[in-house]
Amino acid sequence: MFARTSIRSFSTTVPKAVKVTTVEAPGSGVSSLKVIVKNAGSKASAPGLAHLLASSSFLNTEARSGLRLKRESELLGGEYKATVTRDSLVLEAKFLKEALPYYVNAIGDVLTGTLFRPHELTEIALPYSKTEAAVANSSPDFKALEALHAITFRTGLGKPLFYDGSKSYTSEDIAQYAKSVFLDGNVEVVGSNVVEADLKKFISESPLSKLPAGETSPAPQKSVAGQDARIRQAGPTAAVIGVAASDVATYSLLAAYAKSSLPASSSAAVDAKVVPYDGAALFYISITSPSGAETGALVSQAAKLLKEAKGLSKYKALATYNQAAQGSSVDISAAKDSVSVPKFNLAVVGDVDAVPYADEL
Numbered sequence: 001m002f003a004r005t006s007i008r009s010f011s012t013t014v015p016k017a018v019k020v021t022t023v024e025a026p027g028s029g030v031s032s033l034k035v036i037v038k039n040a041g042s043k044a045s046a047p048g049l050a051h052l053l054a055s056s057s058f059l060n061t062e063a064r065s066g067l068r069l070k071r072e073s074e075l076l077g078g079e080y081k082a083t084v085t086r087d088s089l090v091l092e093a094k095f096l097k098e099a100l101p102y103y104v105n106a107i108g109d110v111l112t113g114t115l116f117r118p119h120e121l122t123e124i125a126l127p128y129s130k131t132e133a134a135v136a137n138s139s140p141d142f143k144a145l146e147a148l149h150a151i152t153f154r155t156g157l158g159k160p161l162f163y164d165g166s167k168s169y170t171s172e173d174i175a176q177y178a179k180s181v182f183l184d185g186n187v188e189v190v191g192s193n194v195v196e197a198d199l200k201k202f203i204s205e206s207p208l209s210k211l212p213a214g215e216t217s218p219a220p221q222k223s224v225a226g227q228d229a230r231i232r233q234a235g236p237t238a239a240v241i242g243v244a245a246s247d248v249a250t251y252s253l254l255a256a257y258a259k260s261s262l263p264a265s266s267s268a269a270v271d272a273k274v275v276p277y278d279g280a281a282l283f284y285i286s287i288t289s290p291s292g293a294e295t296g297a298l299v300s301q302a303a304k305l306l307k308e309a310k311g312l313s314k315y316k317a318l319a320t321y322n323q324a325a326q327g328s329s330v331d332i333s334a335a336k337d338s339v340s341v342p343k344f345n346l347a348v349v350g351d352v353d354a355v356p357y358a359d360e361l
């Protein structure tokens with residue numbers, strides 16, 4: 001005799017708190033699904049815990065094993081991944097359009113039924129997190145930007161994006177953190193090249209309809225200026241000069257102005273951005289060169305630009321393009337034509353002796 005199969009029942013409507021949106025992808029035969037768990041990123045967790053949660057995703061759940069998920073996904077011609085940002089945990093899948101119900105259900109299982117077994121943390125999630133962190137930190141640019149976050153915000157957004165090994169966590173710690181953030185009010189589902197009515201129907205029939213009710217709010221992000229971080233090491237010298245951006249529109253113009261005004265160099269890489277976060281934003285200019293002296297000279301020029309920037313309005317088109325390229329939209333219609341940033345933070349990785357301190361600029 002066959003054992004009686006248990007049947008999981010789900011509601012027939014999408015939970016009101018779950019936000020569902022769709023975007024078009026003209027000319028693409030591939031669909032994608034992105035489930036964003038807000039307030040579940042590195043700024044909200046104990047240092048490194050959100051990264052371990054991301055690395056623990058798509059492993060064994062109550063409904064299917066991690067191996068089964070991988071094999072089924074391969075047969076469907078799809079792929080999936082989990083990433084952590086400072087604001088959110090993002091679960092993403094790409095697949096052929098007809099596989100939409102499978103991936104809606106699979107990601108729902110991740111959010112509601114991951115088992116968080118101790119051996120998976122030891123054998124899979126922890127080694128993967130350490131490797132990902134090591135690869136990222138091999139870049140002086142990334143390392144300098146991390147340091148800039150740390151001295152600008154200190155806590156919250158100042159926490160490391162990836163697990164750095166400074167604290168130890170158990171699988172139960174990860175499970176408890178997941179339980180605290182996997183709430184319907186935190187979840188946003190974005191489908192690309194899918195029919196919105198179908199997406200909502202499949203969500204209502206998936207484990208996503210069983211998410212606990214609730215929502216977490218982002219903590220206020222306090223910032224400071226006039227700080228230095230200097231990490232001496234061999235190799236190229238990266239410097240990031242920046243400050244918390246209180247006026248994202250105006251600082252978007254400033255980023256376009258700085259990127260256009262700093263002299264071109266065959267050896268140095270220069271970039272300027274405003275990164276909007278939930279509740280705060282960071283403006284920065286990054287400079288990397290094999291020569292510490294060149295990095296130092298460009299940092300001095302960047303500081304001069306920041307102290308008295310005028311005529312920003314003519315950079316509106318470039319600023320709009322830059323924001324779109326970053327995947328963000330900022331209304332710059334009310335941006336100011338000039339701005340002064342007399343006090344800023346500076347993070348340097350490499351030949352720190354060749355780069356002035358922030359209070360010397």
